Amino acid sequence: MRKHLEIFPVTGLPEVAAGADLAALIADGTDLRDGDVVSVTSKIVSKAEGRLTYGTRREAVDAELVRVVAQRGDTRIVQTRHGLVMAAAGTDTSNTAPGTVLLLPVDPDASARSLRAALKERYDVNVGIVVTDTLGRPWRNGQTDLAIGAAGVRVVEDLRGTTDSHGNVLAVTEPALADEIASASELVKGKADGVPVAVLRGLEDVVLPVGEDGPGARALVRDAEFDMFSLGTREAALAAVLSRKAPDGPRPVDPEVFAELKLDGVSLEVGDGAVTVSGAEPVAVGMVAERIAVLLHAEGYGVAVRPGPGSAATVTFGSRSR
Numbered sequence: 112m113r114k115h116l117e118i119f120p121v122t123g124l125p126e127v128a129a130g131a132d133l134a135a136l137i138a139d140g141t142d143l144r145d146g147d148v149v150s151v152t153s154k155i156v157s158k159a160e161g162r163l164t165y166g167t168r169r170e171a172v173d174a175e176l177v178r179v180v181a182q183r184g185d186t187r188i189v190q191t192r193h194g195l196v197m198a199a200a201g202t203d204t205s206n207t208a209p210g211t212v213l214l215l216p217v218d219p220d221a222s223a224r225s226l227r228a229a230l231k232e233r234y235d236v237n238v239g240i241v242v243t244d245t246l247g248r249p250w251r252n253g254q255t256d257l258a259i260g261a262a263g264v265r266v267v268e269d270l271r272g273t274t275d276s277h278g279n280v281l282a283v284t285e286p287a288l289a290d291e292i293a294s295a296s297e298l299v300k301g302k303a304d305g306v307p308v309a310v311l312r313g314l315e316d317v318v319l320p321v322g323e324d325g326p327g328a329r330a331l332v333r334d335a336e337f338d339m340f341s342l343g344t345r346e347a348a349l350a351a352v353l354s355r356k357a358p359d360g361p362r363p364v365d366p367e368v369f370a371e372l373k374l375d376g377v378s379l380e381v382g383d384g385a386v387t388v389s390g391a392e393p394v395a396v397g398m399v400a401e402r403i404a405v406l407l408h409a410e411g412y413g414v415a416v417r418p419g420p421g422s423a424a425t426v427t428f429g430s431r432s433r
Contacts, residue, residue, distance in 0.1 A: 120299040121308035129161035134229035137308055143230065146315030148239040150296030152307040153215055153259055154203060156222050156242055162214040168204055171212040175200035181343025188343065191215065194332035195259060197246050215244065219260025220327030227262045231321060239264035239318040242328070243293040249340065256297035258289035261328040263319045288317055289328055351405045358384070358413035358429030368410055369403050379403075389423040400424035 121140040127133070133156070137149060157163075164171055169185075176189035180196055190196050193215065201215040216222045223240040230236055242260030247253075258266065266289035296309035319325050335341065342350060366381055377390035377399050388400045400416050403426045407414045413431035418424050 116295075116311065116313040118295055118299050118309055118311050120304075120306040121310060122306055124155075124306075124308065127155040127158040127307075129158065129163070131155075131159040133159050133226055134233060137226075138230060138234045138236075140308070141310055143234065143236045143238055143310065144312065145237045146312070146318050147236075148241060148264060148292055148311040148314050148318060149226075149230075150241045150243055150293060150300070150309045150311065151223075151226070152256075152300065153201070153219060153242050153244040154206075154213060155307045156216050156219070156226075156260075157213050160216055160222065162216060163207065163211045164214060165211055168199065168202055168212050171202045171214060172200045175202065175214060179346070180341070181346055193219065193259065194329065195244075195246075197244070201244055201259075216242070216260065220262065220329055221260075223260040223262035223327065224324050227324065237263070237318065237321050239314070241289055241292050241296070243296065245297075256293040256300075258287075258293045258328040258331065261289045262324040264289060264292070264314075264325060265317050265319065266325060266328055266330050287331055289331060292317075347409075351408045355404065355408050355415070356413045356431040357415055358427050359432035360430040362412060362428070362430045364407065364410075364412065364428055369406050372399060372402060372406075374399065384427055384429050386426045386428070387419065387423060388426065389419075389421075391422055393422045396422050396424050400426050 121137060124136055124140055127136070133151070137143075137151075143149070164174075172187060172189065175191055177192055178190050179187055180190055181188040186198065188196060188198055189200050191200050195201065203213040207213050219242045223242050227238065227240045230238055240262045241258045241264060243256040244259045245254045246257050248255065266287065268286045268288050292311060292314070296311060300306045300309050361384055364381070369379070375395070376392055377388060377395050380387040380389070386403055388396050388403070390396045404414045404416050407426070407428045411431065412428045414426060414428045416424060416426050
């Protein structure tokens, strides 16, 4: 348990331009000590690395995104090549010349490693580095700073298998230390105050030994196969209707998937890799077949619907085709 934590801003930094020596600017602005964690906003890292592009912000987002997660009007929540899901791909048009757009660093973890190495080599201080950016969050209003790059810090504290004060075994507890550091540092940085760097003191147990950079903030990005919220509500509904994958290979299905369907006048026959829907009314048969297809798609099945003889339809399902 940590008894004491200090967070203080690094003030008086000049406007950062392409080629700026961030290590020198930070070291000159504060008295760094072994075990400190330096929190740096991604904006000045991007400026120092010349990550400016010309054109509109929409064009910049198009170039930076991997996929669109959700869109409402001109607002787009997208996944970047870093694996981050954020509004407008983290691009920024504030405090930049008209007609230019600031992009995220190409590799924020590499940027953090480079800054850490420079501070150690030139100033003989072993610090952790967290590169931060501001993100919104599902189900919560407002924004907070999170880690998009890190070096020399433990980004996650795995408490699974340990016990709490009542002896209960912790099964899923994994505090995202790098994100907590980023959010805490934002309390003294602040967008309006123009303070892009903060130092956190009292986290020596989080800082790694010299020569160990750790996995970086990339370790905080959830793998796609475990992402339960990979699309926005509207996008998920559209995908269930318009973007189905054909079945390819067997995969068993639990009949409970469609157990709550209203089946007035319609009967189901569940077989290996197929559900046959039949009844006297073709429209009712078609509606139930399509609903089954949507339910199976939502469960990760490849699915296809084809009409059968008379008033019947067959929904085939299985592993999704690649």
